[in-house]
Amino acid sequence: MVLYDADGRVAAGDLRVRPLLRRDGVVDWAVFPAPAQEALTPEVGTLVLQALFMRAPVGLVVLDTELRIVSANKTAQTLCGTDTEHLLGRRLADGYGFASPGEVATMLREVLDSGVSAPERELRVRPADASAGERKVGLSAFRLQNRQGTVLGVAVAVIDVGDREKARARLAVLDSVRKRVGQSLDVVVTCQDVAEALVPGFADVAVVAVVDSVARGEEPPLGPLDRSVPLRRAALRHSGPGQYIQAYPVGDVRALPFPTPFSQALADLKPRVMALDANTPWLAVDPARAEAIRDFGSRTLLVVPLTLRGTVSLYRTEQAGSFDEMEVALASEVAAHTALSLDNARRYTREHTIATTVQRHLMALSHPPQTAVETAHLFLPGDRGAGGCWDTLTLPGARVALVVCEVAGEGIYTAIATGQLRTALNVLTALGLEPDELLASLNDTATRLAQERAALPTGDPLRQQTLTATCVYAVYDPLSRTCTIARAGHPTPMITHPDGTTEIPDLPSGPPLGRAEGPPFAQATIPLAEGSVLSFYTNSLLPGSRAVLPGDPGPLEEVLANPHRCLQEMCDDVVCRLHDDAGPGDSVLLLARTHGLAADHVGTWHLDHHPSAAGTARTHVQRQLAAWEVDDETAYATEVIVSELVTNAVRYGAPPLLLRIIKDCTLTCEVHDSSASAPHLRHARTVDEGGRGLFICSQLAQRWGTRYSTDGKTVWTEQVLQPQPDSHSGMPVSVTGPGP
Numbered sequence: 001m002v003l004y005d006a007d008g009r010v011a012a013g014d015l016r017v018r019p020l021l022r023r024d025g026v027v028d029w030a031v032f033p034a035p036a037q038e039a040l041t042p043e044v045g046t047l048v049l050q051a052l053f054m055r056a057p058v059g060l061v062v063l064d065t066e067l068r069i070v071s072a073n074k075t076a077q078t079l080c081g082t083d084t085e086h087l088l089g090r091r092l093a094d095g096y097g098f099a100s101p102g103e104v105a106t107m108l109r110e111v112l113d114s115g116v117s118a119p120e121r122e123l124r125v126r127p128a129d130a131s132a133g134e135r136k137v138g139l140s141a142f143r144l145q146n147r148q149g150t151v152l153g154v155a156v157a158v159i160d161v162g163d164r165e166k167a168r169a170r171l172a173v174l175d176s177v178r179k180r181v182g183q184s185l186d187v188v189v190t191c192q193d194v195a196e197a198l199v200p201g202f203a204d205v206a207v208v209a210v211v212d213s214v215a216r217g218e219e220p221p222l223g224p225l226d227r228s229v230p231l232r233r234a235a236l237r238h239s240g241p242g243q244y245i246q247a248y249p250v251g252d253v254r255a256l257p258f259p260t261p262f263s264q265a266l267a268d269l270k271p272r273v274m275a276l277d278a279n280t281p282w283l284a285v286d287p288a289r290a291e292a293i294r295d296f297g298s299r300t301l302l303v304v305p306l307t308l309r310g311t312v313s314l315y316r317t318e319q320a321g322s323f324d325e326m327e328v329a330l331a332s333e334v335a336a337h338t339a340l341s342l343d344n345a346r347r348y349t350r351e352h353t354i355a356t357t358v359q360r361h362l363m364a365l366s367h368p369p370q371t372a373v374e375t376a377h378l379f380l381p382g383d384r385g386a387g388g389c390w391d392t393l394t395l396p397g398a399r400v401a402l403v404v405c406e407v408a409g410e411g412i413y414t415a416i417a418t419g420q421l422r423t424a425l426n427v428l429t430a431l432g433l434e435p436d437e438l439l440a441s442l443n444d445t446a447t448r449l450a451q452e453r454a455a456l457p458t459g460d461p462l463r464q465q466t467l468t469a470t471c472v473y474a475v476y477d478p479l480s481r482t483c484t485i486a487r488a489g490h491p492t493p494m495i496t497h498p499d500g501t502t503e504i505p506d507l508p509s510g511p512p513l514g515r516a517e518g519p520p521f522a523q524a525t526i527p528l529a530e531g532s533v534l535s536f537y538t539n540s541l542l543p544g545s546r547a548v549l550p551g552d553p554g555p556l557e558e559v560l561a562n563p564h565r566c567l568q569e570m571c572d573d574v575v576c577r578l579h580d581d582a583g584p585g586d587s588v589l590l591l592a593r594t595h596g597l598a599a600d601h602v603g604t605w606h607l608d609h610h611p612s613a614a615g616t617a618r619t620h621v622q623r624q625l626a627a628w629e630v631d632d633e634t635a636y637a638t639e640v641i642v643s644e645l646v647t648n649a650v651r652y653g654a655p656p657l658l659l660r661i662i663k664d665c666t667l668t669c670e671v672h673d674s675s676a677s678a679p680h681l682r683h684a685r686t687v688d689e690g691g692r693g694l695f696i697c698s699q700l701a702q703r704w705g706t707r708y709s710t711d712g713k714t715v716w717t718e719q720v721l722q723p724q725p726d727s728h729s730g731m732p733v734s735v736t737g738p739g740p
Contacts, residue, residue: 470488
């Protein structure tokens with residue numbers, strides 16, 4: 001169609017035609033000139049195509065209907081490593097050296113026949129210049145035809161996707177490092193996570209070495225490392241099949257040889273990329289490493305310092321190529337992230353070491369010999385816990401207190417709280433309190449400590465740690481062969497009877513320690529046959545930290561079913577069978593095999609509430625001590641002690657009176673009356689006629705005290721027995737008990 005303007009001249013320009021729908025349903029057609037910015041002249045279109053063909057960063061190749069190259073821009077020539085003269089007239093697959101030429105020919109033929117454009121497809125090419133190496137390109141194609149629809153050929157766009165793939169791979173490696181590295185608070189595990197994140201995605205071999213003192217939780221050096229500073233090989237990972245010849249085993253500690261890229265990187269804190277071959281000079285000073293490099297076929301080394309904490313060494317084979325600048329920058333970023341994670345792990349390791357050291361020194365790892373029970377313990381520090389403890393305490397009357405506690409939390413503050421509660425428990429035990437009364441007083445102490453924490457300044461991290469603890473306290477009496485137990489939120493101890501049956505008694509439980517409000521603590525007394533085994537433990541000892549329910553023997557039943565074995569062997573068996581699934585806290589197990597006290601080691605007499613009772617008591621004691629062959633000095637002191645205690649009971653107490661002496665590791669004297677009034681130790685003046693009884697007892701005995709019960713009080717003393725000669729060998733045998 002030819003258009004004319006108002007002057008009769010032919011009008012130039014493009015027109016646009018648009019249908020217009022009227023209200024009556026008739027369609028009109030509107031004709032209007034195209035906007036100026038859309039109306040490109042043929043000359044402008046030609047210039048645009050020329051600029052695109054000559055300067056675009058995309059390779060453009062024009063093929064005829066025989067799919068032979070008729071034109072190629074500069075970028076296309078660069079991608080195939082040749083010039084136009086060698087491309088013209090050849091097929092595309094021949095010019096580019098595609099790894100799958102048949103696939104390319106099929107794709108181009110389909111585009112030529114159907115006219116449907118082919119979307120980008122990634123293919124590998126081998127350029128004519130073999131030194132350039134294989135690369136990956138993106139290939140897309142569309143059909144060329146003129147306005148009349150005549151097919152002229154196919155236009156092919158070739159894009160180098162190698163850089164894009166490398167960028168994607170770098171992001172994947174960095175994402176893997178950020179997700180994996182830093183999740184553990186263990187220095188060695190952190191190093192292993194780095195090696196696993198970098199191999200095989202970034203390197204063929206990764207070796208991580210850290211300063212040995214850093215692996216132990218100490219501060220890193222403040223300046224460049226001295227040549228003699230030892231490094232620990234913490235991790236090694238490789239992508240090759242089978243065994244890898246290691247220069248040094250993982251865990252090896254040694255100083256770095258000098259001069260090497262590793263020592264230089266730690267000296268100036270700069271990464272280094274080095275080619276590896278038989279002529280590399282520094283390999284001569286490290287023959288073991290040179291042999292490992294040759295065995296694996298490594299051709300490139302990248303060493304990145306961990307900022308005075310160690311090095312990350314990355315190796316690549318010839319197939320993987322060298323490290324470029326972007327990859328070196330990526331490795332440096334990985335090293336910075338790793339150094340931060342190592343610092344976090346190092347601080348935790350240091351704090352955990354201090355906490356466990358404090359905890360170990362707060363525990364009583366040895367105990368005086370006891371007749372009432374035979375004990376063995378198991379203590380396995382947890383990854384996060386530092387609050388498990390146990391104790392066995394000697395009580396007057398040949399009794400023994402068995403205790404297991406667990407303080408919630410971790411770190412040095414938890415260890416300190418454990419020591420504070422253990423000290424308070426020892427003091428309360430010396431007062432002769434019943435188990436329920438002792439836990440009530442211990443809870444008051446824990447509550448006060450918790451209130452002191454809550455009163456700390458807002459920024460103090462200790463304020464955020466709530467102080468709570470669980471405890472089980474049991475007192476075994478070998479005379480009555482009973483065990484009185486009280487619990488504060490702690491698992492119920494298990495009883496293994498002499499016949500091998502196990503029992504979880506249904507004992508009352510109070511709230512955990514550290515709570516100001518809650519129900520009162522209660523206790524229960526259980527009869528025990530001689531040879532029974534009591535098992536006290538923390539929740540962390542059980543698989544999945546599962547507490548044993550009343551009536552449920554739990555996972556300890558099979559391990560502790562035989563009560564006649566050696567107790568330490570039973571503890572070791574628990575480690576082998578249960579601890580793989582144990583919880584993160586401290587695992588504590590305390591085993592106690594009960595024994596009774598022989599009847600001929602106890603003397604008991606009922607006394608009249610009369611002044612003559614003191615003389616009667618001295619007579620009974622004198623005869624009994626003679627039968628026990630107690631030395632004269634101890635016997636005389638005991639007679640004086642008994643006389644004073646009975647006299648006080650007659651004067652200030654109430655009937656009935658009971659005198660009992662016990663010969664165990666120590667010699668115990670007990671006088672019981674039904675009065676609850678407490679005796680007082682006085683320092684009488686010279687002119688006073690009385691008030692010296694308890695003072696005299698305190699001077700003659702190593703320990704003395706008073707314990708209360710529902711039917712009165714018992715005043716007791718303990719004396720150390722002198723060694724007696726063995727009737728068989730004539731050598732003295734020590735039966736000395738604990739001192740004051």
